[in-house]
Amino acid sequence: MSIKEWPAGERPREKLLSEGAASLSDAELLAVVVRAGGRGNSALDLARGLLARFHSLNGVLTASMEEFCQCRGLGQVAYIQMQAMLELSRRHLHEQLADSDALTSSELTRQYLRARLRHYEHEVFACLYLDNQHRVVKLEELFSGTIDGAAVYPREVVKRCLRHNAAAVIFAHNHPSGIAEPSQADIAITRRLTAALNTIDVRVLDHIVVGRNEAVSFAERGLM
Numbered sequence: 001m002s003i004k005e006w007p008a009g010e011r012p013r014e015k016l017l018s019e020g021a022a023s024l025s026d027a028e029l030l031a032v033v034v035r036a037g038g039r040g041n042s043a044l045d046l047a048r049g050l051l052a053r054f055h056s057l058n059g060v061l062t063a064s065m066e067e068f069c070q071c072r073g074l075g076q077v078a079y080i081q082m083q084a085m086l087e088l089s090r091r092h093l094h095e096q097l098a099d100s101d102a103l104t105s106s107e108l109t110r111q112y113l114r115a116r117l118r119h120y121e122h123e124v125f126a127c128l129y130l131d132n133q134h135r136v137v138k139l140e141e142l143f144s145g146t147i148d149g150a151a152v153y154p155r156e157v158v159k160r161c162l163r164h165n166a167a168a169v170i171f172a173h174n175h176p177s178g179i180a181e182p183s184q185a186d187i188a189i190t191r192r193l194t195a196a197l198n199t200i201d202v203r204v205l206d207h208i209v210v211g212r213n214e215a216v217s218f219a220e221r222g223l224m
Helices: 012-019 026-034 043-054 057-061 065-069 076-098 106-117 154-163 184-198
Strands: 124-130 136-144 168-174 203-210 215-217
Touching (some): 012 026, 026 057, 057 076, 076 106, 076 136, 106 136, 106 168, 106 203, 106 215, 124 154, 136 154, 154 184
Parallel strands (some): 168 203
Antiparallel strands (some): 203 215
16 A cells, blocks of 8 residues: 555655654654655655664665665665755754854754764764854864774864864764763863963863764863
């Protein structure tokens, strides 16, 4: 039976319109994006197959095009739609953050940084530049490394802060292991960067470590 033949209240698109997007399961949301099923499979069947193959919603959204298109009934068009949706969500979060105080909107800041960094399979170090009212100027991914580390250079961070006329910064990096616990190396580089930026009167407000399911704040842990 195709989705069109289901009772109206059980169809993902109709359910979204009547009850809101938050009422849909991961599979139902994916079915709305995928839109059409293949021979003998509904869009919801394909969506459930994707979740089973990649083990989670994040796994689906971060799959390579080659991996994604290996799923029966799915191709490049569906992959493009999925990636466009993912980038729209990131840009939406960025716009929300740009209109707020990044220091007081700590949860929004973490959501944005998780959306930007958690999908990487290697470590990436980023800097969120802020003006003197703690509004976002720009996010830059400055350094990347292997699966378990990235070399961070204080001199380059100082140069980029001057380039963007930043009054304050928030650092962020991901842990590809998925565990967001700060390491001793993370603490040490944060102290080096803070000392370097003190020389040009740029405040380091926080350092966020991004894991698979959470983001840990140095400021909230008392590590700053």
